[in-house]
Amino acid sequence: MVPGEKYRNFRVAVYCTAHDIVRMNDSKWLEESFNVLKRSIAFSKVYLETFRDNVLVSKDLIRRVKDFFQDKGVETSGGIATYVSGGFSFQSLCYSKPRDREKLREVVKLTAELFNEIIFDDFFFINCKCEECIKAKGSRSWTEYRLRLMEDVAENIVVKTAREVNPNVKLIIKYPNWYDHYHYLGYSLDFESKLFYMIYTGTETRDPEYTHQHLQEYQSYSIMRYLENVKPGGNGGGWIDPYMRRTLDRYIEQIRLTIFAKAREVTLFCYGSLLESIKQNGVSMPTSSVAPTVGKVFEDMDLLIGKLGQPYGVKSYKPFNSSGEDFLHNYIGMLGIPIELTPRFPEENETVFLTECAKFDGEIIEKIKKHLINGGDVVITSGFVKAMQNEVSRELVEVEYTSGKILVKDFSEFFPLRDVYHSDVEILVPHLKYPTNDAWEIVTCLSKGNGCPLLMGTNYGKGVLYILTIPDNFNDLYHLPPQVLNTVRRAFSKNLKINLEGPSRICIFLYDNDTFILHSFLTHTSAVNIAIKGKGLRLRELISEEVFNGFERNRETVFQVYLQPSSYRAFRVE
Incomplete structure (x- = not known):
């Protein structure tokens, strides 16, 4: 690819924070840094941020930077990050306070005057617990209070203000990588995805072991697909950053999986983080150690992605505002089972995978029954059984999630005397009891002459209900022997x-x-x-x-x- 030419199957954007833009007041640094990045990465768009961490960039500087990029043939859009420093890590604005509501209104007004498209970075939530918030919450849960509050802020401050200033403005809300926890901090995914012109996906997964979130690599793909299914055709792209990684490979993998999910656009956060500084003859100059590699990844992806059709996999139903066995879907994806997260229960007679989060649908048992009767298969987890114990036993199969735990290393399949397979570590699993001949063990955990099911199944209607036992430590799934994993995969693969x-x-x-x-x-x-x-x-x-x-x-x-x-x-x- 000729440097500067656009990619054919997606486009690349670079996000410039308010701090980046303040630095761009140095026109020499701006020119040199632009040339460093553009030499390797054919980005065709930048998001220019007006506000972050109490830094409000002046109109004059924003206009000058905007003109610079547009003169280079790069499209410009606005960006806003609604947080301030303080307390533990990131602190949101406090939307219980008129002062902060007015601050947001002013930032939105300024940005809408400058741009026809604005993206909100993934701080459009509230984690404040000041006295005003505690009083306003009253007897409601924090989740309920925050959801209603942020719906009001989104509709009556953000959208209303922006459209009063610029009727043609397109507003985009970028969602963070913690999809199982959105509702706790006021992200109302169903409401906001309909209110905003477009949504955007945080596909940052970083290091899966040595970060507090422990997000699995597969999530850079699965969350992209989930938000595409939330707003079909309205998921603008995926967003990654180069932080919290032990190797450059981990950064590259996030880019790949974002594009594997058919992202229309990939945003690199952020301009300043893609650059370093070196001294040459005593003069500091911008350079980049990551841009050449990232540029090569984009070129390789552009050659491949046009040859692929639309992604599909085993549909896993995650209702809006739900949680339970958090982020388990991605561990299953890491087992070599293709997962397609969706906020709506599938109607086709195919295999459906349900984790504990499905309990948030009050009609879930009836949906399972109907699906099985019509010939679809359903895979539920031990966590779902525990959360819905009475309903599962009464309507589906009388399996009991007991208080017992078993530490296992050995496994057998349906004919236990044929082969025994061994894990490299001991795995702690919950003990599920079941009625003989009503449910059958497909994979058994063996321990000192005793055992319990890892995977069991029972016929129901025209379908099969499978129950997959999940270890206390989800990572132990990776230590299951390949022969066991092969059998588990087959339970998911009826329609594959x-x-x-x-x-x-x-x-x-x-x-x-x-x-x-x-x-x-x-x-x-x-x-x-x-x-x-x-x-x-x-x-x-x-x-x-x-x-x-x-x-x-x-x-x-x-x-x-x-x-x-x-x-x-x-x-x-x-």
Whole structure:
């Protein structure tokens, strides 16, 4: 790709914070830094922030910076970050106080006068517990109070003010990466996604082990798909940053998975964080160690993404304003099970995956029954059983989530005397009791001559209800033996043409034109089998065009694929 030329299948934007823009008052630094980034990354848009952390950029400076980028052929939009420093980490504005409501109104007014499109960075929430907030909350829960408060702020301060100033303005709300906790801090996803012109997705996952959130790599894909299903066609793109990572690979993986999810735009946060400074002949100059690598990733993705169809996977229903077994969907995705998060219960007769968060739908048991009776399969977790114990036992199967726990390393399948598979660590699982011959163990946890189900199933109507036992530590799922994981994957794959066999931490991404991607998050070379329904099939690698033959097994064609650490391969089934 010629430097400066736009990408064909997505576009790249760079977010410039208020602090970045203050620094851009130095026109020499602005010119030099722009050239450093543009040399490697063909970004065609910038978001110029007017307010962050009590820094309100002057109209004059915003206009000068805006003119600079537009003269370079780069589209400009506005940005607002509604937080101030103080307390523990980020502190939101306090929307119980007239002073802060007026401050927001002034910032929105100024920004709408300058731009026809404005994005709100992911601080449009409230975490204040001052005396005014405590009094205003009254007897309501913090969640209920904050949801109603932020709906009012969004509609009557943000949208109303912006449209009074600029009737043509398009408002975008960017959601953070903590999707299971939105409602706790006032993000009203259903309400806001309809109110705002567009939504945007925070696909930052950073380091999965040494950060407080412990977000799994797969979430850069799954949250993108979830918000696309919240507002089909209205999810503007994915947003990543280079922070909290041990290796550059972790940053690159976030970009890849955002684009695997078919993001229309990728925003890099932020301008200043993409740059470093070096001294040459005693003079400081901007440079970037990440931009060349990031630019190469975008070029590689642009060559690939146009060959893929629309993403699909096992639909996992997460109702609005729900939580429970938080972020478990992404651990399942890391097992090589393609997950398609959706805020609406699927109507098609396909496999549906339900975690504990589905309990927030008051009609969930009736929806499960109807789905099973019509021939769909449902996979529920032990956490769902615990949360809905009485309803599950009364209506579906009399399985009991007991108070017991079992520490296990060994596992067997339906015929326990045939093979026993071993984990490399001991895994603590809850003990579920079930009625003999009404439900059947498909995978058994073995411990000192005793055991309990890891996966069980029961017939219901024309479908099958599966129950998957989740370890106390979700990460222990990664330590299940490959043979056990293969059986678990099969429970999810009734409607899938393509199935992965092998260890955990290798993800599969499926598309509706018979293409798929494998991505390894392992630190060593690995091999997996890809089992595809049908005989006499071939695989064509999408980039090299190399063709591979497999072998036939039980009305499937099976291919062995090797993957390098932190790498991906993409194929078409022929």
